[in-house]
Structure formats: structure tokens, C-alpha cells
Amino acid sequence: MPRQHVASYLAAATPPRLAVGGITVAIPVLAVEQTGDVALGGLLAAATLAPSIVAAPFVGVLLDRSRRPGALIAIAALVMGVSYGVAAFLGPIPAWAVAIVLLAGGASGPFVMGGLSSFVTERIPDERRAYAIDALAYNLGSVVGPAVVAAAAALGSARLATLLMAASALLGAAGTLPLGLQPLGAPARGSMLHTMARGIRHIALHRPLAIVTASGTLSQFGAGGLAIAAVALSLQRTGDADQGAVVVTAFAIGGLIGALWNSSRPARLRPEATMGWGFAATGVLTVLAALDLGLWWTVAAIGASGLFTAASAAAMLLIRKQQSPPALRSQVFTVGAGLRAAAAAAGAAVAGLASGLGAGPLLVLIGLSWIASGAMLLAYPRDAQPIDR
Template sequence: MSTIAYLAAATPPRLAVGGITVAIPILAVEQLGDVALGGLLAAAALGPSIVAAPIVGATLDRTRRPGALVAGAGLVTAVAFTVAAFLGPLSPGLVAIALVVGGIATPFVMGGLSSFVTEAIPDERRAYAIDALAYNLGSVIGPAAVAAAAAFGSARLATLLMAGSALLGAIGTIPLRLRPVAAEPHGSMLRTIAAGFRHIATHRPLAVITSSGTISQFGAGGLAVAAVALSVQRGGDAGGGALIVTAFAIGGLLGALWNSAKAPALPPEVTMGAGFAATGVFTVLAALDIGTPWTIAMIGASGLFTAASSAAMLLIRKQQSPPPLRSQVFTVGAGLRAASAAAGAAVAGLAAGLGAEALLVAIGLVWVASGAMLFAYPRAAAPIDR
């Protein structure tokens, strides 16, 4: 598997998932004039992945044909998003069902695919740097493509583009020829799932990085809310919040490009902890009322460190997971981070009345705290993945 081949398989479905949460609310307003419905449908697209993650992971750990499952998940997602594009002619209930089905398939590409990258890219650090790059490309290009399609065409066109991207990812998975990383499974599916949860909770290196990664996303989830609140508070224009969030995404993409070209030589737990802490420090600095350019610059700088820390987290997940449980560890970790981001957004919305600067400082401190948790990582921990 070459780097280009992996990016061609991993980036399009992540782009589709990143873009659909923007496309669906716009589509709901465009077709039905209902903002609340758009939010509910976006939740229908994301929520099921949290519940499906352990089942998807255990299935990937037990199957003899993981490539077929990942490609099939991309196809299911493409069909689901195609159905969703016809909200208006189709009832919201039918669209919601389609999005739930698509959400169930999401863990195959958001966590599951990551568990196979090192099987064909021997250099672990580079492999997960490339994987982090695929996540960052998706998170930046997906919403940008939706915004452009909605502006120059329609939200329906934007949603169909996300469906096409998911289909492209399914096709791109085929040349990867993914192979199982574990021996023939023993025991029931429930025992496999239980073993995975037990390993995540009781194996200290994995417990530490899972907790840290989950908490970091609680802060990340609130950034968009804080950005809008800050923009309104300082200038009365909610649209300015998009510039702040875009600065974070661009910083993340630049960091991912740098990290994929020159991965850090530090131990992964140090890279992860320092990266989370640096993101937090720059987020706190962004709260200083020195002007909009300062805020955008500091938020952009905070994003620079996210790719290296995410790649380090993925590397530790792999190194600290026995092959029979690896996919489950990845999908559960991704599901927990998604749930935490959603909770962070909800809490930030409820706490917006406390003041935008205070909210931004709190988000930064959450990042710093998640980085500080890596002090609990056992320094003598040896990889157990072989």
C-alpha cells in the first residue's frame, strides 16, 4: 500500500463525514426552512457511530475480509447520503433513517481503517502521520466543498457531492487489499467486545491516552460555539466565527502536512502531551482582546499541533493493542472522541452566557489538562502489538 493509495482510500470518506454535518443543516433550511430539523438530522448522521463503534471494531477484528467490509461501509454511506440529498421530496423520517444507517457505517472508516494502515506502511510513525493527514484533509476540504457547492449551486448538490466522495472512498479501498491482523477468532462476539473494553479500561498506557484523547475533544467540540460567541461579542457579526474556526482547521492541515513529511523523533506520549498542551496555551492566548487578527493568528497556531499529537495517539493505540483487539480499540477510541466533541459543543452552548473570553479560556484549559494527563503514562511501557 503506497502513501498515495492510502490517502485515496481514507480521505474521501472522512471528507464526506466532515462535510455532511454542514450540508444537512443547510439543506433543511433550504428545503423546509427548519433549522432545528437540520440539527436533529445532523445528530442522526453522527450519533449512531458512538453505539456502533465496539460492534464494528469487534467485527473487523474477527472477519477474514476486512477490506470488503470497509468498502461496503463506504457504499452504504454513499447510498445513505444520496437518499438524504432528496430531503423535501422525501420525508424527514425517511431521511433520518438513511442517515442513521450511514452513521452506523461511519466507524469502519473513521477508526477501523486506521487500525490497518501499518500493515502495509512499515514505518509506524509515518503511517499514522499519513493517517492524521487524511483526517485533517477531510475536516478542512469537506466543509469547504459543501460551502462552495451550496453557494454556487444548492445544498442538494453539496449533499450529493458528499455521497460521491463516500463512493470514491469505497472504490479506493479495493486496491489496498486489506488483510486480517489477528488469527482466527475464538469465542463469541460478546466476549470479544467485553475483552476489548476490559483492555481499554485496565491496560494503563491505553487507558491514559484514551482518557486524554477523549477529554481533549470535549474542548475541541466547544470551539465553534466559542468562536461565534466571541465574534458576536466583539463585533456583532456571527459570521466572523467561521473565520476563527477556519483558522484552526488550516493550522491543523499545515501541521499535518509538516508532520507527514517529518514526523517528530520524540516518544509518542511526549509528542501527544506536549501537542495537546500547546494547543491549549495558544487557545488561552486567543482570548486576549487585542483584535481579531490576533485571535485568528493564535487559533491558527493552536491548530498546528493537533496533527502530530493525533498521530502520536494513533501510534500508541496500535502499539498497546494486541492484534485480536486492535480494530475495536481504534473504533471505540474514535467513538469516545466523537461523543466527547458533541458533549463539548452542547456544554459550550449552555455556558455561552458566561462570556466568550471565559469560554475560550476554559476550552484552552481543557486542552492543557488533557496534555497534562500524559504525565501518568508509564514511561517503561513496551509495545505489545507483536
């Protein structure tokens, strides 16, 4: 497999995912900087995420039925870039107008997240390597995006940070066109709503895919609560919330190290085994992190827990591809990504409501959700065969 194929895919997938990872950090900081309104920052950040959950099935159907899916993904990244660029001028531009453009950018998100993932094997034929590279693009985005925003906000301003996220999305638009993505197969027949219903029915009723989707969604419910638990832990043990960022950063760095390792040496176990054992290992280490042995014990255990997430995510993406017919594949990917995003948001909300339990029990519950998501793979049918051809 030529290295330029890997490089060209990373050049297309990483910048827009970096933008998505960073914009949810940049927008709240920008709102406080320009208006002093923390609540407004939260609402605008939600506007960048919420539309993706609703848009995901529509995006999947559009990509499955399009003769030029690459052009649709490029246009979506362009819309994201323009929306973030406009949002950077919050203050001179009214908040309601910024909210509208951020909603448009949020609705474009599924194109560059799950949508682009559904085409990675068209560019990188080795399936295991392809999804390991795709997981690396996700991890680079989730780690580098917030880091760039933090540095730009500290050295310049939140407006500069937001403009950098806009530029990153535009880079993704430019990088997508050279991929030359082609339709995955003959589009499903019938109306758009009929195709959407067929895809959702396949996700819900095809047992291998239903198990993997449920497991992946539950794992993100736990992951979504980690930041809340980390802040609660920091307050409880040091009296200062700032150390919570160290815990979350350790998890992100562990995930990035795992992604780099997995992209060079993809796991060779059956994908459902890799996914199940990886989720379970993350959960066990999260439970161990709850032991009151000092903050650095917690940081080390959470960092180690992140090492397994990339291999698990790559295995999950591979199963999605193998267990979906080409005519429905993009819809399977975008709906799966949308469910995980919704679960992460719900996990954060529930963790906030349950913070009164104490940081230790909260971490244990988060770890148990990871372990449960791994255990769900025990129900994966051993005789399942790929149906993607």
C-alpha cells in the same frame, strides 16, 4: 516505502472522511433550503453522527474477526454513499425516510474512521509515517469537506453539495478494495459479546492505553466547544456572528498545515511526549487567544494552536496500535474514535450552556481542557513496551 502505498491509502481514507466532514454541514443547509425548518436540520445532522458512538464497539469486533476486513470497509463506505445520495432528495422523500438512511450511514462511519486507521501500518510499514499520513487524511477531510459543501451550496444548491458528499463516500469504497487489507491476526475466541467485553476491559484497565484514551477524549471535549466559543467571541467583539467562522477556519487550516508538515517529517520524540506537549501547546495558545487584543490576534493564536494537533493525533494513533493486541486492535481504534466523537458533541453542548460566562472565559476553559489532557500524559508509564506483536 513506495510512494504509491501512501497515495493508495490516502485515496482510500480521504474521500469517505471528507464525506463525513462535509455531510454534517450539508444536511442542515439542505433542510433549511427544502423545508425551512432549522430544527429538522439539527435532528438530521445528529442522525449522521449519533449512531457511530453506539456502533463503534460492534464495528471493531466485526473487523477484528473478519477474514476480509477490506470488503467490510468498502461496503460501509458504499452504504454511506447511498445514504447521502438518498438524503439529497429530502423534500420529495419524507424526512422520516431520510432520517432512517442517515442513521444507516452514521452507523457505517466507524469503519472508515477508526476502523481503517487500525490497518494503516499493514499498508505503510513505517509506523510513525503511517499514522502521520492517517492524521493527514483526517485533516484533509475535516477541512476540504466543509469547504466543498460551502462552495457547492453557494454556487449551486445544498442538494448538489449533498450529492458531492455521496460521490466522495463512493470514491472511498472504490479506493479501499485495491488496498487488499488482510486480518491483523488470529481473531479472539468466544462470542461477539465476550470479545467486545474483553476489548473494553483492555481499553479501561491497560494503563498506557487507558491514559491515552482518557487524554484523547478530554482534548476533544475542548475542541468540540471551539465553534461555540468562536461565535460568542465574534458576537461580543464585533456584534456579528459571521466572524466566528473565520476563527474556526483558522484552527482547521493550522491543523492542515501541521498535518502536511508532520506527514513529511514525522515527530521522533517518544509518542506520549509528542502527544502531551502537542495538546499542552494547543491549550496554551487557546488561552492566549482569549486576550482582548483584536479579532486578528485571536485568529492568529487559534490558527497557531491548530499546528500541533496533527502530530499529537498521529502519536495517539501510534500508541493505540502499540498498546493493543492484534486480535483487539480494530475495536481499540473504533471505540477510541467513538469516545472522541461523543466528547466533541458534549463539549459543544456544554459550551452552549456556558456561553453566558462570556467568550473570553469560555476560551480559557477550552484551553485549560487541552492543557489538562496534555498533563495526563505525565502519568504514562515510562517503562511501557509495545504489546502489538
